[in-house]
Amino acid sequence: MQCDKFEARLHELLDRRSRPERDDVLRAHALSCPECQQVLEAQELLFDGLEFFECPEPSPDFAGRVLSQYQPPQPVTNRIRTAVIAVGAVAAALLLLVIPMLRGGGGQFDNGASNSSLVTTNSVNTRDDQPTIKPNAIENIPSPSNPVGLIADESLARTSPFVDAQDEIPADDNILSSEYRELIAVWTEQLNLIPSDQQMEPVDQISGGLRPIATSFSVAINLLRRTLPVGKEQPPQKPQAGILPGSADPAV
Amino acid sequence: MWAGDPPVSDDLRQLVVRCLAGEQTAMMQLVERFRGPVFGLCYRMLGQRQDAEDAAQETFVRVLKSLARWDQERDFEPWLLAIAGNRCRTALARRGRRPNVQPLIDNVPNGAPDMQAAQNLAEEVQRALQLIREEYRQAFVLFHEHQLSYAEIGEALGCPLGTVKTWVHRARSELIQRLQQRGVVQESRYAMRQV
Numbered sequence: 001m002q003c004d005k006f007e008a009r010l011h012e013l014l015d016r017r018s019r020p021e022r023d024d025v026l027r028a029h030a031l032s033c034p035e036c037q038q039v040l041e042a043q044e045l046l047f048d049g050l051e052f053f054e055c056p057e058p059s060p061d062f063a064g065r066v067l068s069q070y071q072p073p074q075p076v077t078n079r080i081r082t083a084v085i086a087v088g089a090v091a092a093a094l095l096l097l098v099i100p101m102l103r104g105g106g107g108q109f110d111n112g113a114s115n116s117s118l119v120t121t122n123s124v125n126t127r128d129d130q131p132t133i134k135p136n137a138i139e140n141i142p143s144p145s146n147p148v149g150l151i152a153d154e155s156l157a158r159t160s161p162f163v164d165a166q167d168e169i170p171a172d173d174n175i176l177s178s179e180y181r182e183l184i185a186v187w188t189e190q191l192n193l194i195p196s197d198q199q200m201e202p203v204d205q206i207s208g209g210l211r212p213i214a215t216s217f218s219v220a221i222n223l224l225r226r227t228l229p230v231g232k233e234q235p236p237q238k239p240q241a242g243i244l245p246g247s248a249d250p251a252v
Numbered sequence: 253m254w255a256g257d258p259p260v261s262d263d264l265r266q267l268v269v270r271c272l273a274g275e276q277t278a279m280m281q282l283v284e285r286f287r288g289p290v291f292g293l294c295y296r297m298l299g300q301r302q303d304a305e306d307a308a309q310e311t312f313v314r315v316l317k318s319l320a321r322w323d324q325e326r327d328f329e330p331w332l333l334a335i336a337g338n339r340c341r342t343a344l345a346r347r348g349r350r351p352n353v354q355p356l357i358d359n360v361p362n363g364a365p366d367m368q369a370a371q372n373l374a375e376e377v378q379r380a381l382q383l384i385r386e387e388y389r390q391a392f393v394l395f396h397e398h399q400l401s402y403a404e405i406g407e408a409l410g411c412p413l414g415t416v417k418t419w420v421h422r423a424r425s426e427l428i429q430r431l432q433q434r435g436v437v438q439e440s441r442y443a444m445r446q447v
Contacts, residue, residue, distance in 0.1 A: 011421055017396070042428040042437045049377035049431075050396055052370040058291045058305050063283040066312040072274060 003029075006036050010043065019047060082210055089217025096220055099180065187224060264328055271319055283312050289329065289398055290336045296393045297340035299382045307343045311336040326407070330400055334408035337390045344386060373436065380430040384423055391416050392423035 006029045013020045020026050021044040030037040059065075267285075270278030290311050294304035314335055322331055381389055390409070394400045395416075402420075406413045431437050 014424065015402070015417070015420075017399070038437075039428075042432065043424070045373065045437055046377060046424065046427055046431065047396075048370065049373040052374035053378065053397065054371070054374060055292045055295050056301055058287055058308060062287055062291075062305070062309070063280050066283050066309050066316075067276060067279055069309060069313050070279070070316050 003033060003036055006030075006033070007039075010039070014043070019044070082207070085217060086210060086213045089213045089220065092220035092224060093216055095183075096223060099183070265324060268319060268322070268324070268328075271316065279316055282316075286329070286332055287312075290332060293333055293336050293390075293393055293398065294340055296378070296381060296397065297337065297386070297389060298343055299378065303343055303347075307339045308336065310339045314339070327404065329398075330404040330408035333394060333398065333400070334410075337394075337409065340390075341386055376431060376434060376436045377427065380427045380434070383430055384426045388419045388423035388426065391419035392427075395420050 006026060009023070009026060010020050013023055013026075021040055026036075026040060030040045267278055267282055271282055287308065291304055291308045294307040294311070295301065298304045298307060311332070315332055318335075322328065381392070384392075387409075391405055394405045394408070395402070400408070402413050402416045405416045409416065428437070
């Protein structure tokens with residue numbers, strides 16, 4: 001037997017998980033070839049070592065710890081819902097940033113105590129006396145058909161949240177771009193579809209990784225609602241000073 | 253397993269179904285049933301008990317999460333060990349691909365032939381195993397310790413059967429080289445023959 005055949009046979013036996021040192025043909029060749037003898041002995045030693053391989057046991061509470069780490073996967077519908085919310089949050093945040101820029105005047109937050117809604121300045125007319133678009137009830141803008149321009153009166157504010165979106169949108173292209181009007185229309189329609197008493201899912205019920213997005217989304221939606229003509233939440237009304245009969249102090 | 257036998261026993265299939273239904277006791281049984289081979293592979297791959305335990309835990313968590321994706325027409329254990337191998341490779345990458353192996357033995361004792369010599373030899377083999385390529389190591393351990401066939405290993409590792417064979421052959425050759433470099437082959441020969 002030649003050495004290359006010895007090696008081929010050796011691997012053949014090892015592939016069958018046989019011990020090569022027990023093979024007569026290999027042993028016969030190894031007696032006449034010191035190099036192959038050494039290979040055979042080394043293989044024998046390696047598999048002797050494998051037979052004495054020891055492996056420690058995992059800790060006794062191994063299975064319990066696995067189960068404590070395991071959280072069942074969310075149902076697919078929940079995952080889709082979460083993904084939609086995340087995408088919506090990003091889109092809403094982008095819209096908030098982009099709309100003022102498109103209008104060229106930038107945006108600012110009016111932090112007044114009575115009205116904290118978003119106020120967008122007019123990009124075309126930057127004079128101080130020009131109208132600004134106020135979300136509560138968009139002021140009527142001077143137009144060719146209405147040169148004077150009517151200023152919205154608080155008393156004209158609608159009491160029903162369900163309105164026709166087109167009613168609230170001024171038609172003057174000089175003041176409002178068509179994209180903006182469409183946007184307002186879409187958002188107003190969407191808003192009308194949502195019952196006014198519907199609450200967002202509490203942020204703490206959303207998985208940890210999505211909480212910042214959900215928080216951003218929630219803030220963005222609230223801001224947008226306030227920006228829309230009918231979306232502004234009514235400020236909490238002070239309770240009527242109900243003076244109980246027989247009580248002189250209204251605080252009682 | 254005989255030719256024609258289903259690759260997965262009925263009781264395992266039922267166990268998986270119960271796990272998928274969210275039954276905690278079934279999950280516990282599944283972990284208990286396979287923790288030996290999974291922990292064994294992790295220990296051989298990582299060489300440290302704590303790392304091996306962490307990797308084995310991650311393996312089972314992944315397995316439970318992705319149990320629905322297991323093809324029930326295929327054997328369960330190669331799929332499970334493939335996930336364990338992936339976890340071990342991730343752990344090794346985290347470790348910076350530096351096997352943190354404590355010197356198991358400094359000198360092979362030239363003493364009376366007893367079980368200590370055999371255990372020392374096993375430790376030297378384990379040490380040498382840590383120093384060869386991850387692919388060779390995994391293929392070698394799956395073949396020689398877990399008794400998986402070349403085809404099963406190829407399926408688990410996602411590589412052709414010929415590649416697996418080459419890896420196992422190279423693993424053997426490199427292990428012997430390293431044992432020779434450490435002087436283990438020459439010095440252990442006498443001791444082991446007496447065991």
